[in-house]
Amino acid sequence: MVAPETRRDGRARRDLSGAVDFAVLETMTGGDAAVSEEVLGLFVEQAGLWSAMLDPKGEGWRDAVHTIRGAAAGVGAGELARVCAQAEAAEQALAAPALDRVRTALDAALADVAAYRHELMLAGLRR
Numbered sequence: 001m002v003a004p005e006t007r008r009d010g011r012a013r014r015d016l017s018g019a020v021d022f023a024v025l026e027t028m029t030g031g032d033a034a035v036s037e038e039v040l041g042l043f044v045e046q047a048g049l050w051s052a053m054l055d056p057k058g059e060g061w062r063d064a065v066h067t068i069r070g071a072a073a074g075v076g077a078g079e080l081a082r083v084c085a086q087a088e089a090a091e092q093a094l095a096a097p098a099l100d101r102v103r104t105a106l107d108a109a110l111a112d113v114a115a116y117r118h119e120l121m122l123a124g125l126r127r
Contacts, residue, residue, distance in 0.1 A: 016115050019108035024076030033120050039075060040113050046071045047106055054103055056095035062088055065102060077109040 016022075029035040046067065053064035069084030083105040087098035 016112050017108055018112075019077060019079060019105070020112040020116070021076035021078060022112075022116055024078075025074075028074065033123065037117060037120050040117055043071050043075050044110065044113060047110060051103065051106060054099045056092070056099055061095065061099065065099070068102065068106065072106075072109060075109075075113070077105075077112075080105040080109045 025036055025039060029039060050064040050067050053060050055061060065084045065087045069081050069088065072078075072080035072084060080102070083098075083101045087095070087102050090098040
């Protein structure tokens with residue numbers, strides 16, 4: 001884990017690993033916490049649906065990787081998007097290790113998203 005980042009209001013983001021650049025999300029949502037929460041909720045939902053297809057033996061894993069890649073880019077999960085792009089272009093013989101890297105990057109992004117959503121929830125309680 002990287003050193004805690006400090007928010008403008010002084011609170012630390014101790015649980016964030018850097019897998020997601022939330023400035024991308026905040027720019028896209030105009031800093032609106034409710035919209036950010038909705039977008040992150042959709043990302044988590046898509047991740048759950050599409051991650052079930054990350055099996056190199058099954059059909060559709062490239063579609064799953066492509067969809068996760070787009071969702072990742074939208075929330076600022078650049079490393080996940082990069083790993084997805086590599087997996088999407090991988091030959092079938094190299095699909096298994098590429099998909100392992102996608103799952104690892106997805107897990108890291110989802111952990112950051114959970115921490116950030118928790119922070120949004122706490123901020124909402126303070127109002």
